[in-house]
Amino acid sequence: ETGVTQSPTHLIKTRGQQVTLRCSSQSGHNTVSWYQQALGQGPQFIFQYYREEENGRGNFPPRFSGLQFPNYSSELNVNALELDDSALYLCASSRIEATEAFFGQGTRLTVV
Amino acid sequence: GDSVTQMEGPVTLSEEAFLTINCTYTATGYPSLFWYVQYPGEGLQLLLKATKADDKGSNKGFEATYRKETTSFHLEKGSVQVSDSAVYFCALDKAGGTSYGKLTFGQGTILTVHP
Secondary structure, three states: OOOOEEEOOEEEEOOOOOEEEEEEOOOOOOEEEEEEEOOOOOOEEEEEEEOOEEEEEOOOOOOEEEEEOOOOOEEEEEOOOOHHHOEEEEEEEEOOOOOOOEEOOOEEEEEO | OOEEEEOOOOEEEEOOOOEEEOEEEEOOOOOEEEEEEEOOOOOEEEEEEEOOOOOEEEEOOEEEEOEOOOOEOOEEEOOOOHHHOEEEEEEEEOOOOOOOOOEEEOOOEEEEEEO
16 A cells, blocks of 8 residues: 655745645545645645545635546645745545545745 | 644653643534644654544554543653654544545644653
8 A cells, every 4th residue: 555645845936936736645545635834833724625626625815726636646736926835735645434634744845 | 613722832751751732622513533643854644533522542552532521632641752752733623424634733742752
């Protein structure tokens, strides 16, 4: 059973640019959720995808968007990057009916 | 809205000491409750969970009991080890039955255990 993998592990972007983060879900999982973890804080729920449709969204603006593909991999896109977007972005995969989510190691985004 | 509050950290203990990390929550309905652990440079790992009132979750010597009357889910371990040093997050998931995976986290508690 493969785990949840995210890419890239680190990246640096300039304010105003766009970024795409990728997540490969664990085998057999049909749901992916994305979280933003600012330094020293707990993760905050961005949104969840199930069967390629958005299935719930946290308090994040529309410039945060996502996709889920038929193989259950996923992307998080952020447009018009702001300095406050600097954070660790975590992807978690699960089965929609199961209580346990499995997290990837995250992508550290720095916006300068 | 839903929220989770953890005790202020960081917590520093000597090896074999008793650990308690307090967690309280605010939510309507009947959330599931979780403790996740984050080791340096890694993602989150589920430590234990409880899905209904009075359930006790346990794993690797850690325990937490879902107390609906006090809206709490305190984490305890009788004898900590240096390898337990990490950040601990309490979390809730309010979706029930058919749609899990939208977690609300506390701010995290840094635990450092000295030999």
